[in-house]
Amino acid sequence: MKKTQVSLVSLLLILVLALGLTACSAAPKAEVEETPGDAAVAAPENPVIRLSTTTSVNDSGLLPYLQPSFEADTGFTLEITSAGTGAAIEKGRTGDADALLVHAKASEEEFIAEGYAAGRIPFMYNFFVIVGPADDPAGVRSCESASEAFKKIAESGCGFISRGDDSGTHKAELKIWQAAGLEPSGDTDTWYISAGAGMGACLNMAQEQQCYVLTDKATFLSHEDTLEILLEKSDEMKNTYSMLVISADKWPDTNIAGADAFVNWMLSDKARGLINAYGVEEYGEQLFFTIDE
Amino acid sequence: MSNMLEIRGLKKSFGGIDVLDIPELSIEKGGRCALIGANGSGKTTLLRILAGVLAPDEGKVRIMTDKVSYMPQKPYFFDFSVEKNIALAVRDRKNAKARANAALSALGLESIAARRGSSLSGGEAQRMAFARVLAERNELILLDEPTAAADLIGCERMEKALDSLVAESGATLVFATHTPAQALKLAREVIVLDKGRVAERGEVRQLLYSPRSECAKSFLSHWRL
Amino acid sequence: MQEFLKVVAQLFTPGGELLKIIGVTLYMAFLSTTISACLGLPLGVLIGSRRFRGKGVLMRVLNTLMGLPPVVAGLLVFFLLSRSGPLGSLKLLYTVSAMVIAQVLLITPIVAGLSASIVSGISPRLRETARGMGLSRHAEFFCLLYECRGQFLSVVLTAFGRSIAEVGAVSIVGGNVQYKTRVMTTAIMLETNKGNFEFAVSLGVVLLLISFIINSAALSLQEHERKLHGERRSA
Numbered sequence: 001m002k003k004t005q006v007s008l009v010s011l012l013l014i015l016v017l018a019l020g021l022t023a024c025s026a027a028p029k030a031e032v033e034e035t036p037g038d039a040a041v042a043a044p045e046n047p048v049i050r051l052s053t054t055t056s057v058n059d060s061g062l063l064p065y066l067q068p069s070f071e072a073d074t075g076f077t078l079e080i081t082s083a084g085t086g087a088a089i090e091k092g093r094t095g096d097a098d099a100l101l102v103h104a105k106a107s108e109e110e111f112i113a114e115g116y117a118a119g120r121i122p123f124m125y126n127f128f129v130i131v132g133p134a135d136d137p138a139g140v141r142s143c144e145s146a147s148e149a150f151k152k153i154a155e156s157g158c159g160f161i162s163r164g165d166d167s168g169t170h171k172a173e174l175k176i177w178q179a180a181g182l183e184p185s186g187d188t189d190t191w192y193i194s195a196g197a198g199m200g201a202c203l204n205m206a207q208e209q210q211c212y213v214l215t216d217k218a219t220f221l222s223h224e225d226t227l228e229i230l231l232e233k234s235d236e237m238k239n240t241y242s243m244l245v246i247s248a249d250k251w252p253d254t255n256i257a258g259a260d261a262f263v264n265w266m267l268s269d270k271a272r273g274l275i276n277a278y279g280v281e282e283y284g285e286q287l288f289f290t291i292d293e
Numbered sequence: 294m295s296n297m298l299e300i301r302g303l304k305k306s307f308g309g310i311d312v313l314d315i316p317e318l319s320i321e322k323g324g325r326c327a328l329i330g331a332n333g334s335g336k337t338t339l340l341r342i343l344a345g346v347l348a349p350d351e352g353k354v355r356i357m358t359d360k361v362s363y364m365p366q367k368p369y370f371f372d373f374s375v376e377k378n379i380a381l382a383v384r385d386r387k388n389a390k391a392r393a394n395a396a397l398s399a400l401g402l403e404s405i406a407a408r409r410g411s412s413l414s415g416g417e418a419q420r421m422a423f424a425r426v427l428a429e430r431n432e433l434i435l436l437d438e439p440t441a442a443a444d445l446i447g448c449e450r451m452e453k454a455l456d457s458l459v460a461e462s463g464a465t466l467v468f469a470t471h472t473p474a475q476a477l478k479l480a481r482e483v484i485v486l487d488k489g490r491v492a493e494r495g496e497v498r499q500l501l502y503s504p505r506s507e508c509a510k511s512f513l514s515h516w517r518l
Numbered sequence: 519m520q521e522f523l524k525v526v527a528q529l530f531t532p533g534g535e536l537l538k539i540i541g542v543t544l545y546m547a548f549l550s551t552t553i554s555a556c557l558g559l560p561l562g563v564l565i566g567s568r569r570f571r572g573k574g575v576l577m578r579v580l581n582t583l584m585g586l587p588p589v590v591a592g593l594l595v596f597f598l599l600s601r602s603g604p605l606g607s608l609k610l611l612y613t614v615s616a617m618v619i620a621q622v623l624l625i626t627p628i629v630a631g632l633s634a635s636i637v638s639g640i641s642p643r644l645r646e647t648a649r650g651m652g653l654s655r656h657a658e659f660f661c662l663l664y665e666c667r668g669q670f671l672s673v674v675l676t677a678f679g680r681s682i683a684e685v686g687a688v689s690i691v692g693g694n695v696q697y698k699t700r701v702m703t704t705a706i707m708l709e710t711n712k713g714n715f716e717f718a719v720s721l722g723v724v725l726l727l728i729s730f731i732i733n734s735a736a737l738s739l740q741e742h743e744r745k746l747h748g749e750r751r752s753a
Binding site: 083084085086087088089090164165166186187193194195196197198201205207208209210 | 538600601611612689693694695696697698700704705708710711712713714715
């Protein structure tokens with residue numbers, strides 16, 4: 001009795017393992033089969049482009065939207081990893097990426113100064129918005145600028161969720177506090193909640209506690225909650241996205257051909273059209289704006 | 294003479310195999326009964342049922358006292374001192390410690406009194422368990438191969454102590470043994486078990502020297518007087 | 519190396535953020551471990567020492583719960599405590615209490631399962647002897663607990679280790695809020711996300727040191743006891 005039980009269990013385990021292995025090996029093949037028009041483009045030498053981007057970009061859904069067209073047109077495949085801005089840029093330093101897509105000008109310039117990239121290519125922007133509870137206890141709706149709104153939030157003592165993670169969004173938020181002449185801190189101001197988390201998680205928190213948060217519009221619109229946009233389109237809240245190609249001097253293995261192909265495609269008219277159209281049908285407005293030279 | 298224990302229609306099986314089948318068995322008060330039989334004949338199971346550790350599948354077991362001592366083949370000792378281990382079993386809480394120590398000295402084991410119960414070797418544990426029985430002074434004493442792990446001296450001491458205890462207190466003794474010589478020393482009657490059944494029962498000398506049943510004969514043929 | 523020294527310096531800054539983080543971590547871990555032990559040990563002993571119908575099924579359920587992924591536990595508690603959930607009015611989300619709740623959910627099955635196994639192993643022989651000695655049910659139970667105390671300590675240490683190393687559930691229900699619900703593990707996550715890898719590793723080393731100190735303290739207690747009374751022989 002015991003022997004048959006043991007052999008049955010081992011058989012089951014072997015089956016599960018076998019299934020797992022075949023699933024793994026089957027997956028990449030399936031991807032290639034799905035992209036149409038592959039046969040028309042010659043397969044490049046190194047078809048995989050490692051793109052490191054931030055959680056905000058990923059959470060907005062823009063990249064998965066663009067990815068199929070890019071891969072069909074160029075024959076390259078995008079391997080997208082997302083992390084906080086700091087970690088996303090750090091991947092370029094450690095040679096774990098071929099190209100970066102981030103939105104933190106100061107950090108980018110530091111990166112370039114260190115010689116990890118030749119330059120930055122700003123190509124699109126969107127706006128941060130201040131969102132909060134529908135009843136707006138701090139009266140943000142009536143404000144004309146972001147710094148004014150922040151002052152009101154601080155005065156009212158209503159909660160404010162900060163990214164707290166050195167991300168592009170966080171840096172933009174800090175600039176606005178500076179413009180407002182304030183320096184809130186988690187231990188002295190109980191209404192200031194420094195979450196140290198991604199945009200999605202912070203929106204969850206804002207939803208739960210019904211308080212204010214600075215977010216990029218795209219992520220907010222694709223996030224399910226009952227918060228409302230209370231202030232938008234202030235100059236202080238413009239958020240510029242740039243692409244950077246990792247320098248071959250620092251990392252000779254970098255897929256320059258792939259990274260260049262990515263950059264060129266993103267600047268193409270086709271891509272611009274797609275970017276500008278993203279979200280219009282679903283949300284009734286443009287989420288990203290391309291920078292036209 | 295009244296009975297100390299009465300068994301009627303006792304049946305027990307493990308995993309489909311019949312281990313005990315005893316339609317009728319009584320042992321009188323003050324009786325001294327040795328259980329002998331091959332391994333697997335049901336001695337341990339019978340003792341466990343009498344001790345109340347195991348429940349029978351069928352049948353009734355009546356024991357006329359609740360003061361029962363049971364010594365299993367592989368006794369377990371708790372992680373505190375041997376003295377405490379023994380004293381714990383004594384009903385008379387006031388004199389428990391004294392009785393424990395007395396029992397230990399009767400067996401010449403005073404030196405181990407302070408040792409941790411869990412640090413005893415197999416042989417030591419058995420003698421400790423025996424000391425426990427001596428200290429308890431119960432009315433029914435059930436022992437499962439009490440001297441199996443003892444050396445000659447230890448064995449002799451234990452047999453002596455048991456003999457005087459039973460003679461003094463008039464307790465009923467039922468013990469399983471592998472050595473017919475021990476039965477001669479300590480028992481007045483012998484019960485031979487074979488595959489869970491009582492093959493023969495009789496006065497100790499008579500049974501051991503002139504067994505009547507086939508199974509007793511073959512079992513004892515390996516024994517030289 | 520520079521980063522590690524930075525961390526050490528922060529350790530010795532009174533009122534500093536790192537000390538606050540360590541404080542929250544230890545508070546949460548001790549609370550979680552204590553509650554899980556109080557719930558799990560008796561449950562485990564009860565299950566392990568009795569024979570009853572459905573014991574096998576219950577053991578299997580326990581073993582499955584022992585493998586409950588922390589993020590799942592976190593999600594469950596999140597839904598319970600969220601505004602739109604049944605216990606939302608308690609306003610426990612994003613507090614240390616929520617983190618403790620999630621951890622207790624995770625760790626209690628582990629404590630119960632482990633202690634049930636321990637007790638099952640020892641119980642039959644112990645019961646036989648206890649009955650033979652005429653011990654009351656009460657006395658037998660306490661002897662059982664006493665016998666297993668060393669192993670129970672290991673179980674509690676295991677529970678503590680799980681608690682202090684957990685990151686998924688406490689992120690979800692705690693929110694990693696600075697000065698409030700940030701613990702060592704979520705702080706390491708944050709620093710990693712920021713790209714401060716060296717700093718994150720240094721924090722990790724500190725966490726390991728804390729764990730090491732606590733484990734050593736507990737186990738040296740056992741050693742001390744063993745030395746006093748002699749080695750245990752596995753009979």
